[in-house]
Structures are given as C-alpha cells and as structure tokens.
Amino acid sequence: MIDRIAQLRAQAGEAIAAAQDTEALDQLRVHYLGRKAELPLLLRDIGALPADQRGAVGRTANEARKAIEALISARSQEVQAQELSGSLLADALDVTLPGTPPRPVGRMHVIAATQRELEDIFLGLGFTVLEGPEVETVHYNFDALNHNPNHPARARTDTFYLRTEAGPGDSAGEREPSERLLLRTHTSPMQVRAMEAHPPPLYVVIPGRVYRPDSDATHTPQFHQVEGLAVDDDITLADLKGTLLAFARAIFGDQRDVRLRPHFFPFTEPSVEVDVSCFHCSGEGFLRDGSRCPLCKGEGWLEVLGAGEVDPDVYAHVPTTERNAPGYDPEKVQGFAWGMGVERIAMLRHGIPDLRLYYENDVRFLEQFGA
C-alpha cells in the first residue's frame, strides 16, 4: 500500500512538472486529488486496514497529498506567470510611436508675466498695488505733476487727446483746458489720485498701460509702466537707491549694482535716471573675448527707469480732504517716486529685439515666455 502511494506521488510529480497550462494542472488536480481519485479514496478507506498499518499508511498518504498540492500550487504559479507574460507580450506596443500629449498648458503674455513679477517684488518690499484709469485729464496727467504750460510732452504730437465734442460747433462737449481728456502718457497721474484717496504714509506701485504717439522698433504707441510712490516723513533719495537696488537684483541677478544719474522730470526734485550694471558683461562693457558688449554697447550700464524725490509742488497739488487727512504738507512729508517700462525690462531680460513683437501675438513668440 505504501509503495502504491509512493508510486502515485512520483507519477503526479512528473505529470505536474510536465503540465504547460492552468487547464492541464486543473485536470491533474482532479486526477490525483479529486473526490474520485485514488489517493483520497485510499485515505477514506483507511479504516478498513489492519490497525497496525493505519498509522503509517495514513501518514504517508497525507504527506503525499500535501506534497502533490504543493507541487500543483507551485507549478500553477509558474504556469500563470508564463501565461500572463505570454498574454502581455501578445499586447505588444510600438514604443517608438509618439506619446499622447497631455492637455497643453497655456501661457501668460510676457508683458503680463513680467508685470506680475514686478508687482510681487514690490509687494515683498511692503508696497501695495493700485490701478488707475487709462483715460485721464490734463489736470492729473500734467498740471498736478508740475508740468510747465509749455512742456513739450503736452504737445498734440506727444500726447493722444480724445475727441469729446458730439459734433462740429457743439459747445456742450467743451471742457475746461485742465479737464480735457487724454490717454495717460504715464502711470504718474495715479500718484496724485492715490494721495487724494489715502493719508500718508503711502507705499504703492501702479502698473498699467500708457500711450504716446510714437511707432518704430523701439517705440509702440501703447506700452506698460510700473509706477512707484513712497511718501512718509523721512523717505530719502538713499532709500530710493536701496529700493531700486533690491528691485534690480531681483530682476537682473544678485550681482547687480545701480547708479543714479542726475536728470530732469517736472514732478521730482532731485530727479535721476537709474542705470543697472549690465548683466551680460557684468558691468565691464566688454565680453571675455574683448569685444564690445552688444547689450550695453560698452557702457557697462543699462538705463532702466526714471525716478526722484517727489517735488514739493506735487504735494501742493493734493487737496486735503476727509479721506486723506491730515493731507500732504510739503514741509512735513517727503518721499520718492519712479516709473519703469515693463516692455523695456522684458526686452533686456529676454533679448527681444523689436517692441512690436509684443503686440503681434504670434503664438511662436508667446510660447517662449510666461510659463
């Protein structure tokens, strides 16, 4: 009897090893371990054996059954793995075909992205952001900013004035000279509007679109500025320098330096133009190969913006009201202001050769920036 069991076990072992698929294994399981198979029957009939044989035969048969189960189970795993691998291989891809692109991501316009970056820098320096109207009056655009009556910027060739009469000879549409409407030529009118609306201290930046009648590779009739204004009782020209140094390093790199050059603007005194050391040649004016730096034209400096201490006459144009009490007394408050061109900064940073590209909006241009 025990021999027969060993024989069955050996037979099963060979058959299982030879089985090539799950189906064959299932058949073998039935054949050797099923209800009508020899081994289970043998175990079931064990009671019929003489008492002295039962222990040995039962133990042997049980071991054989477990062994066969284990073999089937092990072989089954092998076979399943083979089958899976076979079915996976049957599902083969051409891995060299292009992938399916994800939903494309859009882009901010490079001007908008640059403007936001500038806003963020000055937010970090404690400024708040204000916007103002693009249609302004002569009062806010020129008079309140201390422009002489004959300042050239007021000329029709330098400012877009708006037609506001309904028709020829229509006197109802006529306005006082200071109330004539124009497209603002700078973001500076918001200096006065901001001071009218808020008491000192005031720390604001004013981004926005401005207009001047010029059109060539370095001028477009519309462009963008970021104005800055800080008024408190002790804001110095040195504070302006420090603030703009922080800006220059954030935008153009940690190694940058700034210099202030005296200039003239009607609404600042002293007035300065601000240059940033050239990031292309590290302010040397020359490249490593000895050639003249093409970005700063050998100057070592890039002109970036105009600025200055707010002219006392500008404060004098700010009426004191409930909203801004105690108002802006030129003897008690002082501060600085600047205006920078967003297009110019983006142009310098990205090497954009022609301002008109900004407003053509060719997607091959747009997709290079603003991600």
Added chain:
Amino acid sequence: MRVPLLWLREYCDPPLDVAGIEERLTMTGTKVEAVLHHGVRSPEHFVIGRVVSVEGHPDADRLRVCEVDLGAAHPDGPATIVCGAPNVAAGQTVAVAQPGAVMPDGTKLAKAKLRGVVSEGMILAEDELSIGANHAGIMVLDELAAAQRLAPGQPLTRALAIETDVLELEITPNRPDCLGIFGVARELHAATGAPLAPPPWSTDPGSAGPVDDATVTVECPELCPRFTARLFDGVAVAPSPLWLKARLAAAGQRSINNVVDITNYVMLATGQPLHAFDFDRVAGGHLTVRRARPREPVQTLDGQTRTLDGEMVVIEDGDGPTSIAGLMGGARSEVSSSTSRVLLEVANWNGPNIHRSSWALGLRSEASSRFEKGLAPEACAYAQALASRLMLELCGATLLPGTIDVGTPVADPPPIRLRAKRLRSILGMDVTTERQAHILRALDFDVKRDDADGDDERLLVGVPPLRRQDITREADLIEEIARIAGLDELPATLPARRGACGVLSVQQRLRRRAVDALVGCGLYQVMGWTFTSPDSLDQLRLGEDHPLRQVVALEDPLSSDQSLLRSTLLGSLQTIAAHNRARGVLSLGIFEVGTVFALDTGSGSAIGVREHGALGVLMSGPALPATWRSSDPPKADFFALKGVLEALAEALGVSVDCIPANPELYPFLHPARAAEVLCGGEPIGWLGELHPLIEAGDGAHGGVSPAAMELDLDALVASAAIRRHDYRDLISFPPLRRDLAVVLPERVAAARVEQAVRESGAPMLEDMRIFDVYTGPQVGANMRSLALALSFRDPQRTLSDADIDPVWTRILAALGELGGELRG
C-alpha cells in the same frame, strides 16, 4: 546739442580725455548721448606747405604740377603735387595732405599717378577738410601764416582746427543755459574743478543810451519782456575767417557770411539767439513789436506765406511785418552782400508763447527751440557784448553809440535759504556746508552763510540770472548739490517702515486667479491694441445705434486704422487669430484681459468716457491637438467655450448662467449658437460661435466658426468677493448617489430642469449633473431624454434609500410639472 570739444576746452580744459569728460558730464546731469568726430582722422598727415613753383601738366590742360616745400615733413626737397585748383600760385602758403592721410569721410589718401605724373599728396580746399562748402579753389593761408609765423612742414593743426571730438548732449528742458557752450563749460567746471575762463561776453565795446536813426516800440511787453538792438555801420559782408567756419561746421552749422555766422556763433556760445537786419532795408528805421492780427499773412524767409493768429507776435517796419518774432526772419530785410548797416536784434520772448506759435505754424528752428524754454532777459546783454566785439573784429564795422533796450529790468529775486538739515533729510547723506558753498559758487550762485538757527546750519543763496527759471526753491538747490556732490556716494538704504505691509486686494487676487485659470485651460494670453478702426465696427455688423458704436475717437490718430479706442476685445482677438491662422496655426485658444472704452453722454454737459476691464476668449480649430490616435479631434465650439466659462466661474467662486442671446444685440454671433452670460441675474457678457458673415469664409475652421466670449471682468470680480471657506465634513458620512432619466419636451431648457431638481431636492440634494442627452425615435418627436446623476448627503448620518424616498418623490413631481416623465 552738439558741442565741439576744442571749443569747450577753450573755456574749461580739465586734464581729462574725452571719455573722462563724458563720464563727468553724464554723472552730473548733462548726458552725453554720443561722442562724434568731426574733421580729419589722422592729423599727423596734414601739414603746412609753401608752393615753390607751378607748371602746367604735360597731358592735362586743367591740372598743374606744383613743387611744394613741406619742410621737415618731406626732407628730400619739395614734394611734387598735382593740383586742379585754378587759384594755386607760387609763393602761397597752403594746407597739404600727405599720402596716408585719412580724410573726414574716412577715405585714405595714397600716392597717386595723375595722367602720368606721381602726386605726393594733395593741396586742400575747405570742403575737403569739412570746414566749409567752398570747392572753387584751394585755401590760401598767407594771412594766417604771417600772423602766426607758420613755416612749411609744421602741423596744420597749428593753423586750423581740422579735427575735434564733438559731444552730442541731451540738455534737459530746465537747462536752457546749457544750450550755449559756455553754459556747458560752467557745468564741466563745477563737475571737475578745472578753472573756468571769463565769459566770452565779459568785455563789451558797446555803450548804453539811445541810438541815432533807429527806434523800437514794443506794444506787447507781456510777450516780449526785453528787446535790445545795436546799429553797426561800415559793415563789410564777406566770407567768415577759416577758424569761424571750422567752429560752426563742427557744431553742425553751415557758414553763410560773416554777419550771419556771427549771430549763429554767438547763439551757440551763449544760448541766446540773435537776428541781423539790413538796416537800410528797415523802412523808416523803426521797428514795432506787436501781436499779429487774426489771419494776418506774413511772408517768411523761406518764401512761404503763413497765416498768423492774435496770439502770435510780429516785428514790423514802416512797410509792414518783416518777421515772426522768435521763429523766422523776413526776406525783405535779410543781410546780403550789399549790406553796409546792420541792426543787431537780441530779444527775449515769452517761452510758452513761442512754443505755442512754433507748434501752431509748424516752424521749428535752433532759435525757437531755445526761446521756448524761457531764456533769461539778462542774456540779451551778454549776446550783444560778444556779437559787438566780433562785428568789430571780423566785419570791419563801426559800432554806433547807444543800445536800444526796451523792457522793464527784472528785480533780483530774494536769496533762497538752504538748510543743511533739510538737505540731509532729503538725500540721506551728509554734504558739509563748505562743500555745498563750493559747489554752488562753481555754478555761479552767490552764497552767504545765514545765521545759524540752533545747530541747523543754513546758507543764503542768490541765483544767477541764467538759472532763475529753474532754481526757485530750496528743493532746487538741494538737487544742484546732489548732482555735483556725487550721487555715486549715496548709500543704498531701505525706508524705515512703520507697520505697513504689501498685500494684494481681493479684486487683484481674483483677477490673477482668472488669468491663472485660463492659462490652466490651455489658453495663451495675448495683448492686442487699444486702438481700433471704424471699419472694424462695420465688420462686426453693428447697427447704427448699437451700444458698441458709442466709441471714443482720438483727435490726432497715428493712422485711421488706429483712430478709435476699442469698445470690445473681439476685434483684436480676431486680428490676432487671423495673424496666426495666416502663419499656419489652425488650433488656437487665446484670451485677453484689457480695458474697453465707451463714450458717456449721459452725465451733465461734458461728454465723458467710461472704461472697464474686460476679459475676452477666442477658440478656433481643434480644441486639442491631433495625434496618431485621434487624428480629427473635435473643433472648439460653443460648449468648449462654455466649459472655459465654467472653469473660470469655478475658479472665481461665482455662479454664471447662460440664456439665449438676442441676435439684434449680438449681430456678430451665430444667431442660434449664442448666449448672454448672467452673473447674479445681471448680464455681464456674451458667449457664442461667431457669425459666419464676420469671419472670412475660407473654410479654415472646418465648418465651425471660432467661438468667443467677452465678460465685464470688473463686474465679474466684484460679484466674486472671496468668501470665507468654513470647513464642511465630507468624510464621516458618505453621499448616496442615484441616477434618473427623464423625457421632456425639447423646449424645456436644461437650466430649468436643473433649477427644478435643485429646488425640490433641497437641502438633502448635494449635487446634480446632466450626463447624457438623447433625442431620437425612442423618445419621440420634439422630446429629449436627459440623464441626471444626483447625489444626496446628510452631514449627521449615513443616508439609506428610505431616507431619500420623500425627496425623490418631490423631485419627480417637480419634473412632472415641467412635462417630464421617467424613462423606463
């Protein structure tokens, strides 16, 4: 302004090269825009020569062969030079360029064979040295040679300024004094400490008092604060001497004759324009300065007749107007070769008035650009002094006694107090009072020490006449100190802040969020032109009375294409789409955030302008890129764009509704595929497919017109105030989900179905979504089936089917009222 460096160095000559001078001027506020070069490039090749002999050329009638003694510059005896000038003669002292010389235009002179004769150089005419226009003959330097004892072989630079660097300066409008070279020299003096020569007008050969034979009346002193004139007799009008020609040429002025050249030279030196009359042609010997009569015609020097108005000023003699004051002289009394008596006018005009007149007449000149800045009346005397001296020296003239001087002398303004404390507090750096005084004196200010008030040191500063327009306050003096004391020494500090912090407003954050949401939808932000054209309004099929026709016009547009301010973003979106389509970009999704404008005729008497921030989106072509797996992705249509609208609304936390658009209000949209967008029940924009008639029917869109929308971004953001986000428990208890399909008449809008379900399902109904729409034979004609996915939630417990049965019944009843029936 062009400043020849040699001329500048005559007044102030710091031990600096041109780069050093450039740096000092630029850093003290006189920006050097460029350094140009005038004249020859290799002065060492230009020498004095003496013509030893002149013989005819054997093979050319017009050429002569000259033997020219060049001294040490040609040690092997006289050089042979072929010359074509008719005036060359033996014994003359001449200017010679030797081989290797680089001429003003950059050409290099080589030894040349002229008709068989080798020429070892060139005898020079004025134009070849860029001194004058004269090419009729060579320059004969005999007089110069005698006066300066010139010898052959000496460098030509000893006799003539044949080369100089020229500074191209940017003079800011507050500094008309620097429109004269002596003004620039004073700046250089202050900036470098190098000594300054006495002003060129410091000796005056003239005298005060009336002038016999000549009189002047000023009828409009408010426009002519000062008018001076001197009379010269025995004037010999002739070409100017070479040094004067050379200076004017380097400064960019053409030489005319000695009298006119003197007026130009003095203007360049002092900044004060002058005008010379041929006095014998001044009718009656009397000049009147008066306002022009309205529409008065005047013929000017250039031969044109110009029509004046009552704000303009003319100078007239007994025969009528001879010139337009400050702008242009008249032909009648112009100085000519026959002139012998010259009346030299130096006047001061009202700056804004000259500015206005010159713009109105389109007449701009060196003189008007100076007058319009507002010159100092005192400068009239300076210019008369210098011009008188030159008239005597260069024209052999006699100055008749007296000076006509009409005008009320301006009193000296009181001195300005300059507080050291104030200066420190504005600049943020210290400048000692000694240094302050030193700087101000270098700039010609009169400086006294004021009595100290405690520890606050103060100066009392008198302003020189030429600076009185610019310097009227303490702040102006502080600027003078700052720019000379050196802004490069300024420390870089940050404001000592007291409690302010920078944050974006709610509206600014929402606007940024809107942009980010659209970028996240795969759209490209664009920036179009604010300017638009009347044509573009017609292209949008707008009726005469359409609100978008209430458009704002520019007075002086750059072109008719840019004559209006846009009232909608649609035009620029279309332009940009067309630009890209023309370059092969067929799948496009773009958006713009920008301002739109409209005339505001409603308020009071004056017409105003309303403007608001708008947001526009345009999608054209496939909404997704084609791939090898999906070669024909669906085109962006109404619903693709509505998906963008919903994503935007979701990002801003606002709810928006679409209702069918009235085609009359939106003539640019497909009449059946267009919606008006509502927010809080108010219309804030539109969304739809564009009308085929406003899009070129080029089939580029594959039969689907681009879809677009425009929203009033300000209104959208205003209604989207950022809400508090309180925590809701969506985790402890799960929602219960059920679907239903309902068949309804087609005319029942999906929005009405949604509203009915939401209202009847409240508060347990958490969400509802339409996930299928079916029309077809199974539901019958004019009917459609909507499949709804509903989700219910109770924050306190897990819902069972039994819990929602009452709600379910209410929902079915509400759908029944709309004519709906559950679909089997």
